[in-house]
Amino acid sequence: MEKYLYYQDQYLWEFKADIVKVVEKEGEYHLVLNQTAFYPEGGGQPADRGFIQEIPVKDVYKLEERVYHILSELPSRQKDLNCRIDWVRRFDHMQQHLGQHILSAVFYDQYKAGTIGFHLGSDRVTIDLDRPLKPAEIIKAENRANEIVFANHGVEFFYVEHAQLKRLAPRKMPEITGPIRIVQISEIDTIPCSGTHPSRTGEVGLIKVISWSKYKQGLRVEFLCGKRVLDDFRGKNNCLNSLSALLSVEVSEVAGEVQKVIERNKSLAQQIKFCNGQLLTLQAEDLLNKPYSRHNGIKVIKKILTGQDYQQLRLLTLKLTANPGVVTLLGVLDDATARFIISRSSELTSLKMNEIAQELLPVIAGRGGGTQQLAQGGGPGVEQLGKLIELAYQRVLAILLSI
Numbered sequence: 271m272e273k274y275l276y277y278q279d280q281y282l283w284e285f286k287a288d289i290v291k292v293v294e295k296e297g298e299y300h301l302v303l304n305q306t307a308f309y310p311e312g313g314g315q316p317a318d319r320g321f322i323q324e325i326p327v328k329d330v331y332k333l334e335e336r337v338y339h340i341l342s343e344l345p346s347r348q349k350d351l352n353c354r355i356d357w358v359r360r361f362d363h364m365q366q367h368l369g370q371h372i373l374s375a376v377f378y379d380q381y382k383a384g385t386i387g388f389h390l391g392s393d394r395v396t397i398d399l400d401r402p403l404k405p406a407e408i409i410k411a412e413n414r415a416n417e418i419v420f421a422n423h424g425v426e427f428f429y430v431e432h433a434q435l436k437r438l439a440p441r442k443m444p445e446i447t448g449p450i451r452i453v454q455i456s457e458i459d460t461i462p463c464s465g466t467h468p469s470r471t472g473e474v475g476l477i478k479v480i481s482w483s484k485y486k487q488g489l490r491v492e493f494l495c496g497k498r499v500l501d502d503f504r505g506k507n508n509c510l511n512s513l514s515a516l517l518s519v520e521v522s523e524v525a526g527e528v529q530k531v532i533e534r535n536k537s538l539a540q541q542i543k544f545c546n547g548q549l550l551t552l553q554a555e556d557l558l559n560k561p562y563s564r565h566n567g568i569k570v571i572k573k574i575l576t577g578q579d580y581q582q583l584r585l586l587t588l589k590l591t592a593n594p595g596v597v598t599l600l601g602v603l604d605d606a607t608a609r610f611i612i613s614r615s616s617e618l619t620s621l622k623m624n625e626i627a628q629e630l631l632p633v634i635a636g637r638g639g640g641t642q643q644l645a646q647g648g649g650p651g652v653e654q655l656g657k658l659i660e661l662a663y664q665r666v667l668a669i670l671l672s673i
């Protein structure tokens with residue numbers, strides 16, 4: 271049976287080992303070693319990564335009391351292999367894991383809130399509590415958790431038989447039988463756990479609750495420990511400093527200033543909407559006064575608009591054709607797309623705008639449709655928009671002259 275070096279020395283990251291078994295599965299090799307410091311997944315803690323003879327260890331898992339290391343190629347020899355754990359990743363897991371013990375212990379001690387779930391991801395760490403808490407209670411627990419870190423308590427690891435457990439009064443009873451591994455933080459917490467942890471609370475570094483949300487009947491608390499707090503603080507600090515520079519205010523005034531910018535934007539958007547309405551009214555009056563052509567009292571308005579968008583094109587069309595005796599043939603270039611709307615007043619029923627549009631769509635390689643009164647379309651042929659509007663005009667003219 272191999273030796274679990276990760277329990278003998280949780281800080282061991284380099285060791286020698288011999289291969290005792292190889293299982294080939296789907297082009298990969300699952301190696302069992304005579305001893306290993308590679309921690310397999312367990313107790314909410316992800317498996318280690320690293321190298322065996324410079325070959326990357328892709329995953330580590332435990333099956334029937336044996337630890338398997340997955341490699342994509344076999345080492346060149348069987349004995350005396352150089353094994354190295356990705357220590358930055360492992361120590362990060364140890365910091366998050368002991369941080370979780372501390373935080374869970376405090377939530378239980380202060381509010382009898384039990385931990386019913388723990389997830390340690392590459393960027394998120396969460397615990398699920400079995401009852402809700404108020405924000406002030408969470409802050410109080412966070413303060414107490416960091417006091418425990420700063421006091422730098424020792425952490426003990428030992429095995430007990432199931433029968434001895436009750437005497438220890440652990441925070442949670444295990445579901446397994448046989449010898450049970452206990453992780454004990456001074457007088458503060460006693461809990462069965464199979465993971466790897468630092469041997470003093472000070473090594474956890476800061477514990478920072480990032481956010482919380484309702485989860486089932488309780489609460490999901492997201493937090494960070496150790497180096498992750500530094501990375502998070504650095505990112506947020508850079509972000510706040512950039513905002514402070516952009517807004518030309520102190521960091522403490524950023525939130526208030528952003529609120530003002532949002533209010534200002536809302537007010538400007540309303541002003542723009544009002545001005546656009548006025549502009550469209552004036553534009554409509556101008557186009558009605560000076561149509562492109564007139565035929566038996568029918569005004570034909572033909573124009574390609576610049577500096578306006580499709581929405582404005584639509585509003586202008588509706589404004590113009592609300593008057594009797596008006597045909598509009600309008601186009602606009604919107605985000606490198608040629609768009610057009612052809613329409614007419616409701617009484618000019620001899621003009622079927624959807625049929626005219628269908629005939630002309632190939633000119634701009636476009637798609638579209640509509641009703642007999644109003645049809646629209648768009649396509650990539652921006653160079654051909656003028657030609658399309660002109661062809662539409664010719665079709666309309668031919669129909670108007672034949673009435």
Ligand SMILES: [Zn+2]
Binds near residue numbers: 313367371465467
């Ligand atoms: Zn643990």
